[in-house]
Amino acid sequence: MEKIIVRGGRRLEGSVKVEGAKNAVLPVIAASILASKGTSTIKDVPTLADVYTINEVLRYLNIGVTFENGQIEVDASGALKTEAPFEYVRKMRASFLVMGPLLARVGLARIALPGGCAIGSRPIDQHLKGFEAMGAQVKIGNGFIEASIDGRLQGAKIYLDFPSVGATENIIMAAALAEGTTIIENVAKEPEIVCLANYINSMGGKVVGAGTGTIRIEGVEELVGAEHAVVPDRIEAGTYMVAAAITEGNVLVEGAIAEHLRPLIAKMEEMGVSITDEDKGLRVIGPKELKPVDIKTMPHPGFPTDLQSQMMALLLRANGSSVITETVFENRFMHVEEFRRMNGDIKIEGRSAVINGPVSLQGAEVAATDLRAGAALVLAGLVADGYTRVTELKHIDRGYVRFTEKLSALGADIERVNEEAPSVSTEETSQASLKSNLA
Numbered sequence: 001m002e003k004i005i006v007r008g009g010r011r012l013e014g015s016v017k018v019e020g021a022k023n024a025v026l027p028v029i030a031a032s033i034l035a036s037k038g039t040s041t042i043k044d045v046p047t048l049a050d051v052y053t054i055n056e057v058l059r060y061l062n063i064g065v066t067f068e069n070g071q072i073e074v075d076a077s078g079a080l081k082t083e084a085p086f087e088y089v090r091k092m093r094a095s096f097l098v099m100g101p102l103l104a105r106v107g108l109a110r111i112a113l114p115g116g117c118a119i120g121s122r123p124i125d126q127h128l129k130g131f132e133a134m135g136a137q138v139k140i141g142n143g144f145i146e147a148s149i150d151g152r153l154q155g156a157k158i159y160l161d162f163p164s165v166g167a168t169e170n171i172i173m174a175a176a177l178a179e180g181t182t183i184i185e186n187v188a189k190e191p192e193i194v195c196l197a198n199y200i201n202s203m204g205g206k207v208v209g210a211g212t213g214t215i216r217i218e219g220v221e222e223l224v225g226a227e228h229a230v231v232p233d234r235i236e237a238g239t240y241m242v243a244a245a246i247t248e249g250n251v252l253v254e255g256a257i258a259e260h261l262r263p264l265i266a267k268m269e270e271m272g273v274s275i276t277d278e279d280k281g282l283r284v285i286g287p288k289e290l291k292p293v294d295i296k297t298m299p300h301p302g303f304p305t306d307l308q309s310q311m312m313a314l315l316l317r318a319n320g321s322s323v324i325t326e327t328v329f330e331n332r333f334m335h336v337e338e339f340r341r342m343n344g345d346i347k348i349e350g351r352s353a354v355i356n357g358p359v360s361l362q363g364a365e366v367a368a369t370d371l372r373a374g375a376a377l378v379l380a381g382l383v384a385d386g387y388t389r390v391t392e393l394k395h396i397d398r399g400y401v402r403f404t405e406k407l408s409a410l411g412a413d414i415e416r417v418n419e420e421a422p423s424v425s426t427e428e429t430s431q432a433s434l435k436s437n438l439a
């Protein structure tokens, strides 16, 4: 079984480079389906399992895709297939993002129902409401969702019940080739939405208002492949910022954009972490003592749910009690049980977790329950006494490029191994004393 083994106690120093954002590149690749002419070149693409999965979905749809040296070339000019089977959608929910572009281009899309996952039930009703408002007929049966329309989708006024990231993206893509104007209200304002809108506009689309609460799309008859660079990954950046802070380190997170990370910066500064905006990125210096803070996850520009578990690791080291309230997903506290194995003192009360710090974290065998939880367990391992072994790495591979290599280059004692035998002896665990190593 593959594991990440991390021995706590090293202060992280140096610089680490942020990749292109997973959550931006997936909708951008899906949007490349919209171009019936020319090829698209997508740059700064991270080498992630999810990127390979969406590329496979496109190839299944009869689209030419090559991926080399961080660059994807897409040729979607041929006749497209219209179905994305369960084997792809099961691996990655974002496969559902091909529905909007397929429906807009071909008038038909049949995608396997995404279903629930570890962090919550994740319905897609808001995506479907948007397609229906544009005139599509939506049918659900035999594990598939089929959306169809005779002729072109029609521009419409759509109000989202919740600013869903995926629904905003799917509806923008569908509206890009619709007849007339679509106005979507109460949309997601994430930087990844802006990235998608910029790409569609460079293909000849007319999307305005991305990054605000209302987006207006004038549908065009045709889009043409274009070149586009993906925005840096604010969640990966945030993960390394927490790594620096938790180890009392001094790390330059190259490529991190302060504007995209305001909610994290604000909370980390409240905790006593020093963060400076330098030419190349954000420098993070961890203090000797961290103050407790309360956090509530919210749609952007609120605190991102994708950084909630990493901050929980940091709050375990804070001097006092903190409360994290998760409002975006109903079941995103799976990592709490794993932190408890590491001596974490956390109580769950409904949608809130009360974190009582500071605790002396102890190395243990733990399992990643989702990709961010996996990263958070590694972060906790960086300051735990002894060896932490993190399993279920398939989750981490969905969101982090060369995670162990990057942390190791910053000075972490970390490796990825294929280990069969059960391990972690008490002797081994006591080898590393956090205090002596950080002294």
Ligand SMILES: CC(=O)N[C@H]1[C@@H](OP(=O)(O)OP(=O)(O)OC[C@H]2O[C@@H](n3ccc(=O)[nH]c3=O)[C@H](O)[C@@H]2O)O[C@H](CO)[C@@H](O)[C@@H]1O
Pocket: 022, 023, 024, 026, 093, 094, 120, 121, 122, 123, 124, 125, 126, 127, 128, 162, 163, 164, 165, 166, 167, 188, 299, 305, 306, 328, 329, 330
């Ligand atoms: C590939 C990608 O970009 N993934 C991100 C995206 O996921 P995703 O796009 O799936 O997240 P959404 O913003 O859609 O979901 C947020 C909440 O809205 C609910 N909802 C969503 C759609 C819908 O039709 N009905 C509905 O009720 C979901 O169940 C969830 O509780 O945004 C999330 C919230 O920032 C992030 O955690 C994910 O990392």
Ligand SMILES: C=C(OP(=O)(O)O)C(=O)O
Pocket: 023, 093, 094, 306, 371, 372, 399
């Ligand atoms: C939940 C996440 O991704 P996805 O929506 O792809 O599951 C994430 O990136 O933390």
